[in-house]
Amino acid sequence: MPKYVMWGNYCDNVEEKRAPFRQAHLDGLKAQKEQGVLLTIGPTKDLKKVFALYEATDEKTVRELVENDPYWQNGIWTDYEVKEWIQAF
Structure with missing residues (x-):
């Protein structure tokens, strides 16, 4: 895949802004991880960017996961891009 x-x-x-949405965000990520679609996710140390790896059937699926996340829906994530990745090692 x-x-x-x-x-x-x-x-x-x-x-400050993520506090009201944090638990719902984490619960959703946990479910994605348990389903095997989310491999890893986290912020950069300076809390400016978020990085995630997904294993999914297509890019559309990943975009749906991102856009259904409380952080996206409530403006905590302000923009994002998705690229198919080739794991060399």
Whole structure:
């Protein structure tokens, strides 16, 4: 199955603004991980960007997962891009 990289940007004051949506966000990520579609996800240390790896049937599936996340729906993630990734090693 293809793998995809997602890079996104966080809003300003992310730690404060994400608080009301954090648990729903984490619950959704846990479900994606258990289903095997989300391989890993996390912010950069400076909390400016988010990085994720997905294993999904197509890019559309990844975009649906991102856009159904509370962080996207509530402006915590301000934009993102998805690229198919070839794992060399």
